[in-house]
Amino acid sequence: MSANGQAGEYLLETRDLKMHFPIKAGVFKRTVGHVKAVDGVDLQVRKGETLGLVGESGCGKSTLARLILRLHEATAGEVFFEGENILKYDRRQMMKVRRNLQIIFQDPYASLNPRMTVGSIIAEPLRTHKGTTDNIKRRVQELLEIVGLSPEHYNRYPHEFSGGQRQRIGVARAIALNPKVIICDEPVSALDVSIQAQVVNLLMDLQKEFDLTYIFIAHDLSVVKHISDRVAVMYLGRVVEIADRNQLYNRPLHPYTNSLLSAIPIPDPKLERQRQRVVLTGDVPSPANPPPGCTFHTRCPRVQDYCRNNVPPLERQEENGHRASCFFPVVSGQKIEEPTASTPYKAGE
Amino acid sequence: MALLEVKNLKTHFKTPDGIVKAVDGVSFTVDEGETLGIVGESGSGKSVTAMSLMQLNPVPPCFYPEGEILFEGRNLLEASEREMQKIRGDDMAMIFQDPMTSLNPVFTVGDQIMEAVRVHQKVSKKEARDKAIEVLRDVGIANPEKRVDEYPHQYSGGMRQRAMIAMALSCNPKILLADEPTTALDVTIQAQILELMVGLQEKYGTAIIMITHDLGVVAQLADKIMVMYGGRAVETGPTDDVFYDPLMPYSWSLIRSIPRLDKAGEVRLLPIKGSPPSLIFLPKGCNFAPRCPFVKDECHEIDPGLEEKRPGHRAACILSVEEIEENKHRIDAELGVEQA
Ligand SMILES: Nc1ncnc2c1ncn2[C@@H]1O[C@H](COP(=O)(O)OP(=O)(O)OP(=O)(O)O)[C@@H](O)[C@H]1O
Ligand SMILES: Nc1ncnc2c1ncn2[C@@H]1O[C@H](COP(=O)(O)OP(=O)(O)OP(=O)(O)O)[C@@H](O)[C@H]1O
Ligand code: SF4
Ligand SMILES: [Mg+2]
Ligand SMILES: [Mg+2]
Numbered sequence: 001m002s003a004n005g006q007a008g009e010y011l012l013e014t015r016d017l018k019m020h021f022p023i024k025a026g027v028f029k030r031t032v033g034h035v036k037a038v039d040g041v042d043l044q045v046r047k048g049e050t051l052g053l054v055g056e057s058g059c060g061k062s063t064l065a066r067l068i069l070r071l072h073e074a075t076a077g078e079v080f081f082e083g084e085n086i087l088k089y090d091r092r093q094m095m096k097v098r099r100n101l102q103i104i105f106q107d108p109y110a111s112l113n114p115r116m117t118v119g120s121i122i123a124e125p126l127r128t129h130k131g132t133t134d135n136i137k138r139r140v141q142e143l144l145e146i147v148g149l150s151p152e153h154y155n156r157y158p159h160e161f162s163g164g165q166r167q168r169i170g171v172a173r174a175i176a177l178n179p180k181v182i183i184c185d186e187p188v189s190a191l192d193v194s195i196q197a198q199v200v201n202l203l204m205d206l207q208k209e210f211d212l213t214y215i216f217i218a219h220d221l222s223v224v225k226h227i228s229d230r231v232a233v234m235y236l237g238r239v240v241e242i243a244d245r246n247q248l249y250n251r252p253l254h255p256y257t258n259s260l261l262s263a264i265p266i267p268d269p270k271l272e273r274q275r276q277r278v279v280l281t282g283d284v285p286s287p288a289n290p291p292p293g294c295t296f297h298t299r300c301p302r303v304q305d306y307c308r309n310n311v312p313p314l315e316r317q318e319e320n321g322h323r324a325s326c327f328f329p330v331v332s333g334q335k336i337e338e339p340t341a342s343t344p345y346k347a348g349e
Numbered sequence: 350m351a352l353l354e355v356k357n358l359k360t361h362f363k364t365p366d367g368i369v370k371a372v373d374g375v376s377f378t379v380d381e382g383e384t385l386g387i388v389g390e391s392g393s394g395k396s397v398t399a400m401s402l403m404q405l406n407p408v409p410p411c412f413y414p415e416g417e418i419l420f421e422g423r424n425l426l427e428a429s430e431r432e433m434q435k436i437r438g439d440d441m442a443m444i445f446q447d448p449m450t451s452l453n454p455v456f457t458v459g460d461q462i463m464e465a466v467r468v469h470q471k472v473s474k475k476e477a478r479d480k481a482i483e484v485l486r487d488v489g490i491a492n493p494e495k496r497v498d499e500y501p502h503q504y505s506g507g508m509r510q511r512a513m514i515a516m517a518l519s520c521n522p523k524i525l526l527a528d529e530p531t532t533a534l535d536v537t538i539q540a541q542i543l544e545l546m547v548g549l550q551e552k553y554g555t556a557i558i559m560i561t562h563d564l565g566v567v568a569q570l571a572d573k574i575m576v577m578y579g580g581r582a583v584e585t586g587p588t589d590d591v592f593y594d595p596l597m598p599y600s601w602s603l604i605r606s607i608p609r610l611d612k613a614g615e616v617r618l619l620p621i622k623g624s625p626p627s628l629i630f631l632p633k634g635c636n637f638a639p640r641c642p643f644v645k646d647e648c649h650e651i652d653p654g655l656e657e658k659r660p661g662h663r664a665a666c667i668l669s670v671e672e673i674e675e676n677k678h679r680i681d682a683e684l685g686v687e688q689a
Contacts, residue, residue, distance in 0.1 A: 056535040162624040192390040193562060197606040197620035219535070226608035226618070249610070263540035264610050265565030269588045271611065272569045279544050280537045283505045 010080070011213055012045040012068070012181055017077030019063050023288060035288045037063040039237035040077075042314065045181070050207065050214040052228030052245070054221055054260070056284055060237040061217045065183045068215075069101055070094060081181075099129055102174040104167075106186035111170055112158040118144075118169055119154040125176045143172040147202060164195035168202065175206060183215045188223060200227060221264055225249055233257045236295045237287055239314055243322035253317055253329035255302045258336050278336050294327070301337050302328045306344050317345070350422055351378035352523060352556055353402070358416035360394075360401045363409060367629040371397040373580040374415075376655065379524065382550065384557040386571030386588070388564060388603075390625050393577040395560045399526045402558075403443055404433045439469050442517035446529040448509035451516065452501040458485070458512045459497035462519050469520045484515040488545055507538035511545065518549060525550075528560045543570065564607060568592060576600045579626045579636035582655055586662035596664035596673055598643040617684065635667070643668060643676040 018041075020034035038060045045051050053061050066072045068079055070086065078085045086097050102125075105111040112121055122140045141151035147168040158166055167187060174182050184203065188196040204227060206212060218224050224231060225245060232242040233256065241254040252258045262278040280299045285291055291298050294307040307327055314325040327344035330336055360372035372394045379385050387395050400406045402418055404425060418425040420440065428436065437443075445451060453461060462481035466472060472480070478497070485493035488511040501509055510530060517525060527546070531539035547570065550557055559570055567574055567588065574591045576584040576599065584597040595601040605619040623640040626632055632639055638648040645668070653665045666673065 056537065164624060192625070193564075194390060194603060194606050194621035195624060197618035198622075200608070201618055201620055221536075222608045222610045225610060259537060261610065263536040265543075265563065265569040266610050267564035267568045267592065267604065267607060268609070268611070269568040269571075269592050272565075277540060277544070279540050281541075283507055283538065284535070 010044040011047040011082060012043075012215075013080040014041055014043045014064075014068065015078040015080070017041045017043075017064070017067055017079065018075045019060070019067055019072055020075045033288055035286075036237050036290060037287055038067060038074075039287075039290070041234075041237075041239055043232060043239065043242075045213060045215060047180075047213055048207075048211055049229040050216050050227055052224035052231040053215060053217045053234065054219065054224050054231060055234035056219065056260075058284065058287065059234040060287070061234060062185055064234075065103065065185050065215065065217060068183065069098075069103055095129075099125070099177040100180040101183070102177070102179040102181070103183045103185060104170050104174045104187045106189050109158075109163070109166065109190075112166060114158055117155050117157060118149075118161075121158070121169060122172045122176055125173060129177055139176070140172075143176055146175070146206070147172045148198075162195070163191050164198050167191060167199050171199070171202060171206070175210065175212075178210065179212070181213045181215070183217070185217045186219070187216075189218060189220065196223065203227065221249075221261065233260065236285065236290050238295065238325070240296065240326070241322075241324040242314070243318075243324075244320050247318070247320060247322050251318075251322075251332050253322065253324040253331075254296075254326045255300050255328075255330055255336055256296050257324075258330050259299075259301070294325070296326075302326075302330070304328060304344075310344070312344075315346075351419075352381050352383075352421065353379040354417075354419040355402070356417040356419065358398070358401060358418060359414045360397050360406060360411060361414055362406075362411050364629075369628045370580050370631065371628055372401060373628075373631075374654075375575075375577070375580075375582045377575050377582065377585055379556050379558060381523065381556055382554040383573070384550070384559060384571050386567030386574045387558060387560045387577060388562060388567055388574060389577030390562060392625060392628070394580040394628075395577055396528055398577070399443060399528050399558065399560055402526060403437055403441060404428070404430075405437075405443075435469070438465060438520050438522065440522055441524045441526060442520070442522040443526040443528065444510075444513050444517050444530050446532050448506075448513040449501065451513050452509060454501055457498050457500055458504065459499075462497075462512075462516050465516050466519050480519060481515075484519045485512070487518070487549065488512070488515045489541070490515070507534060507541060510534060510538075510542055514542070514545065514549070518553070518555070521553060522555065524556045524558065526558045526560070529562070530559075531566070532561070532563070539566075546570075564592075564604065576603070579631060580628055581636060581665060583637070583665045584663065585655065586659075586664075590659070590662045594659075594662075596658045596662060596670060597637075597666050598641045598668075598673070598676070599637045600664075601673075601677060602640075602642060619680070619684065635665070642680055643673065 017038055019038040020036050022031040023033040025032045055061055067074050079087050081097055119140050122143055123136050126136045144151050144153055149168055188199050216227055228245050230244050231248045232239045235256050241257045259278045259280045282299050285298055293309050294312050297303045297307045312325040312327050314323050316323050317329055329345055356376050358372055358375045362369040362371055389395050413426055459481045463477040466477045466480050482493045482497050490496050490511055531542050571588045573587050575582050578599050584600045602621045606621055621640050626636050634649040634651055635653050638644050651667050653667045655663045655665045657663050658670050
């Protein structure tokens with residue numbers, strides 16, 4: 001990992017990215033604190049891969065996505081796209097980058113303008129980037145076909161479509177300008193299970209066909225496992241573990257990842273009867289007032305005194321860049337309640 | 350006699366566009382202490398079924414053209430509103446996806462539980478308060494003596510769900526209807542709530558009807574399952590039978606369409622084409638025929654009823670068990686999937 005420079009190895013990279021939303025109160029709207037929605041995230045995304053991003057509600061997934069697209073201006077940190085820090089770009093430079101960075105939102109109902117025809121919705125990004133009218137219509141019809149809709153749908157309105165079809169419209173709009181990266185923010189969460197598979201398969205097919213790079217955000221860890229090459233787990237605005245898909249799911253190191261995986265019900269009754277669950281106590285603390293030390297310590301089954309006063313860095317713990325931020329990571333085969341190490345883990349020891 | 354027996358229940362709504370056949374001939378039974386899982390997609394009629402049991406659908410537009418809901422042998426469709434008021438709470442209680450549908454924001458949690466207790470039992474205010482504290486402790490609210498006097502907005506999402514369960518259980522109902530109780534919650538909180546429900550069921554012997562679209566949740570909790578599609582029960586049976594040998598093409602497709610946490614993810618998902626039917630213009634023949642991977646010509650003509658295909662295992666499909674098994678193998682072979 002080139003921690004000190006040499007950007008360009010990755011298609012997309014964030015460095016110590018932070019978003020602290022001010023909390024205002026009183027008649028004078030004074031800032032009385034900050035919601036640390038994203039609090040120091042380093043992510044590297046390779047060309048052509050799907051990086052899954054999981055975590056519970058409010059952990060900062062959508063905010064991170066918006067920071068990368070500059071829909072929010074970051075409080076601190078850097079976002080490198082093809083080796084350049086795009087947070088320093090002016091409007092004109094940003095326009096050029098935007099066509100390469102697209103997003104698909106969770107809610108296929110809210111994200112499409114109900115008064116616009118499907119044709120003009122998909123054409124919008126093409127127009128912004130100066131296509132000719134003729135070309136645009138042809139391109140839109142081609143896009144409709146690519147996402148499995150019919151070119152005849154051109155003049156219809158969003159309300160005439162089912163949820164799954166609407167999400168296809170969102171996908172068509174996102175791929176209209178041949179972007180390099182698409183951030184999918186919970187693209188299937190609002191859909192019925194029988195429809196989710198249609199959209200997941202479509203996204204996977206498009207990735208192969210158009211050499212796309214995805215950041216795939218979801219709270220459903222099964223869907224993320226299915227689609228991702230690597231997976232990052234977030235908790236309270238930070239990435240607490242990142243690894244190759246199978247390594248993360250088969251040998252999670254962070255106690256939070258362990259509990260998260262253990263909490264998910266598997267549609268297999270015999271397996272369910274045999275499973276031993278780690279059930280976490282308590283709720284996720286507020287990002288306005290995150291706990292000191294390891295932010296997971298208030299719920300962690302392995303917590304030691306040391307964790308309460310020291311912040312565990314996201315460090316390499318195993319091969320293939322498997323990183324976790326925990327002083328007492330769960331060694332494979334170990335019971336989660338009992339840390340075996342008596343001294344906190346440090347990289348390189 | 351089953352604790353609850355629903356026979357050919359039909360719940361329809363009169364609307365300007367036509368009659369919505371939200372529930373259209375559903376039958377099932379629930380025994381004491383048993384858990385029935387009801388699964389199905391959005392709009393398949395799960396909530397309307399539950400609301401019918403409680404007689405909480407708005408009449409009109411709702412009406413019940415046919416069917417019986419026998420609770421301990423008594424037909425609830427014939428019960429008066431007074432009788433129903435007693436049954437709701439005393440015998441049957443319901444919890445919802447959004448706790449704020451049952452919690453009133455302007456009263457303290459304690460007041461609301463006390464109110465529920467006093468409607469059904471002759472107890473003093475002090476006794477009701479003690480009971481409220483007891484049930485809050487039961488559902489795992491820390492510091493219940495203090496928390497009892499707080500308002501719902503002072504509780505987190507998971508705690509509100511617990512408070513709602515506490516309220517539902519405060520009168521020891523025989524059946525708890527849980528309509529997507531964990532859908533809005535994070536998985537780690539869902540795990541807490543499901544663990545809590547199982548614990549309370551063991552302690553009090555409550556029967557549970559668990560409504561969810563999450564097949565994992567029913568796999569974890571249910572003794573038996575009812576799969577709903579387009580207002581009908583399309584498959585019912587013991588949980589293991591429905592999961593390992595589904596006999597209705599819809600249930601089979603549904604199980605094959607979801608990725609699994611314990612599988613590597615290399616297998617392509619099998620989507621179900623199209624989308625669920627409109628409940629006003631149901632297709633002729635089988636409701637699932639337009640989307641069914643096993644469909645044959647007769648399916649567009651004959652409307653299949655729920656029939657017993659194997660002991661205790663019913664499915665609404667005109668295909669024989671042999672034909673269904675053949676089709677499953679055929680499609681799996683086409684996709685190169687190994688049979689489990
Ligand atoms: N514009 C904003 N102003 C203030 N706070 C915000 C804003 N947007 C998000 N937040 C807060 O930042 C935190 C992270 O929110 P975010 O939407 O990124 O979470 P998420 O991981 O996407 O959650 P979900 O799974 O529910 O979509 C939350 O506490 C949220 O309330
Ligand atoms: N008061 C009403 N008037 C008219 N139609 C109604 C009414 N209540 C429910 N319906 C219709 O009945 C059908 C079944 O709805 P129901 O709420 O039972 O679905 P569900 O299976 O619970 O779905 P979900 O998973 O989305 O909760 C829907 O088509 C719905 O629009
Ligand atoms: S550092 Fe300590 S509190 Fe944090 S996850 Fe690891 S063991 Fe738990
Ligand atoms: Mg989000
Ligand atoms: Mg419902």
